Amino acid sequence: MKHMLLFGPRSIHQPRRRCLLLRRLSDSGHRSDDETNVSGFTDEDEDDQQEANILHRRRTIESIRSEADHIFSILQKDGPGFNARSALDELHPKLNGPLVREVLRLISFSMNAANKLRSAKLAFKFFNWAGHQHDYKHQTHAYNLTLKIFADAEELKAMWRLLDEMTQRGLPVTARTFNILICTCGEAGLARKIVERFIMTKTFNYRPFKSSFNAILHSLLTVEQYRLIEWVYQQMLLEGHSPDVLTYNILLCAKYRLEKLDQFHRLLDEMAHNGLAPDLHTYNLLLHVLGKGGKPLAALDLLNYMDSVGCHPRVIHFTNLIDGLSRAGNLDACKYFFDEMEKKGCKPDVVCYTVMITGYVVAGEFEKAHELFDEMLVRGHLPNVFTYNSMIRGLCISGRFDEACTMLKDMEAKGCTPNFSVYSTLVGRLRTAGKTSEANSVINHMVEKGHYLHLLSKFRGYRRC
Numbered sequence: 001m002k003h004m005l006l007f008g009p010r011s012i013h014q015p016r017r018r019c020l021l022l023r024r025l026s027d028s029g030h031r032s033d034d035e036t037n038v039s040g041f042t043d044e045d046e047d048d049q050q051e052a053n054i055l056h057r058r059r060t061i062e063s064i065r066s067e068a069d070h071i072f073s074i075l076q077k078d079g080p081g082f083n084a085r086s087a088l089d090e091l092h093p094k095l096n097g098p099l100v101r102e103v104l105r106l107i108s109f110s111m112n113a114a115n116k117l118r119s120a121k122l123a124f125k126f127f128n129w130a131g132h133q134h135d136y137k138h139q140t141h142a143y144n145l146t147l148k149i150f151a152d153a154e155e156l157k158a159m160w161r162l163l164d165e166m167t168q169r170g171l172p173v174t175a176r177t178f179n180i181l182i183c184t185c186g187e188a189g190l191a192r193k194i195v196e197r198f199i200m201t202k203t204f205n206y207r208p209f210k211s212s213f214n215a216i217l218h219s220l221l222t223v224e225q226y227r228l229i230e231w232v233y234q235q236m237l238l239e240g241h242s243p244d245v246l247t248y249n250i251l252l253c254a255k256y257r258l259e260k261l262d263q264f265h266r267l268l269d270e271m272a273h274n275g276l277a278p279d280l281h282t283y284n285l286l287l288h289v290l291g292k293g294g295k296p297l298a299a300l301d302l303l304n305y306m307d308s309v310g311c312h313p314r315v316i317h318f319t320n321l322i323d324g325l326s327r328a329g330n331l332d333a334c335k336y337f338f339d340e341m342e343k344k345g346c347k348p349d350v351v352c353y354t355v356m357i358t359g360y361v362v363a364g365e366f367e368k369a370h371e372l373f374d375e376m377l378v379r380g381h382l383p384n385v386f387t388y389n390s391m392i393r394g395l396c397i398s399g400r401f402d403e404a405c406t407m408l409k410d411m412e413a414k415g416c417t418p419n420f421s422v423y424s425t426l427v428g429r430l431r432t433a434g435k436t437s438e439a440n441s442v443i444n445h446m447v448e449k450g451h452y453l454h455l456l457s458k459f460r461g462y463r464r465c
Helices: 003-027 041-078 084-091 097-109 116-131 141-152 156-168 174-184 190-202 210-222 226-238 245-257 261-273 280-292 296-308 315-327 333-344 349-361 366-378 383-399 403-412 420-432 436-451 453-458
Strands: none
Touching: 041 084, 041 097, 041 116, 041 315, 097 116, 097 141, 116 436, 116 453, 141 156, 141 174, 156 174, 174 210, 190 210, 190 226, 210 226, 210 245, 226 261, 245 280, 261 280, 261 420, 280 296, 280 315, 296 315, 296 333, 315 333, 315 349, 315 403, 315 453, 333 349, 349 366, 349 383, 366 383, 403 420, 403 436, 420 436, 436 453
């Protein structure tokens, strides 16, 4: 699909270029006003051609989806008495990258806790079958999708074997590949092994990052491997690579998470010494640190400095500052900066409102939280699952359990699916208040909706009514 999007517009503009060229050639001679346009193209022709190209791409996508659905239905029948490989051989589909990726996506989307092992087997069966078909070869994207399915199924050995096959075939191992592996193996204690392998490999394609080390560091940050970030940075320096702003931003975040604030500030000085100016992400982190450190005046100075150097604060900067201040318990400063951002033309979004609402709920000031929630709705912002979770928590703390249960149903009616944290918050608060029957009703509701059935055991002592 990406290839179609990439080349589609070019094919649309080609008739226009041919038309212009022919018109230039025809204009080089003398002709009368009533002379026919020798190009043979009109604006209507161009519109028709553009519409035809769009229609062709749409039909191609629909065809791929239809064929992928057919292949997926065959794979689902695999088992005793039905050989999916033979059925696919008889079908003999014309394989290409988009079709293979669509089938793998369907397998991935259908995965759940109950069928993850079977899904992994079906993915491998299809992947292996497709790889042996004439005129088709797997590319990195297909390997990444299959690796993700193995990762979700916790099939680590199969994942490693597939990675070995991928590298043996000389395919580029991308930052996406690394991210899948590090997210899966980090918890298994294999993160260091993966990092060492990627540092050594010559087939690591680290786009869109400027260096392989930044790709690795960024992936480690997403899985909170902060200590490993420090080790990778030392390897980076040993190999003679210079850090850029992205490198420093990742390091600063790691030092902050590890509560090494002295090293955090030394890195800032080092960054300035190397002639690197902070970017929006650097300022974002600094504002959060100042907020959580209970330094609103220093934060105000930094916001003014950002304005003076042309790096104008955005909603995300105020949001992270407010988040830090709320964690420090300084709600007066939160309200000040919330009002200040609007004065500077930054309209608070749903995330900013949620941070403010959560701060008030934690501080026990639920009426103020409710006022902000109502204000957010009036302004046309739809609450997200985190907003609802904070509000349900606040209602429970205030003893308004009926309203909390109503809000659960309200969020579903508005298309916001509760996450497990929402259910857990409501059930836990109801049980604490001695409302066991109401708590069980919420769990029954969750079961009926088919939500988080694999986490049902976390509600200890639950018996379905």
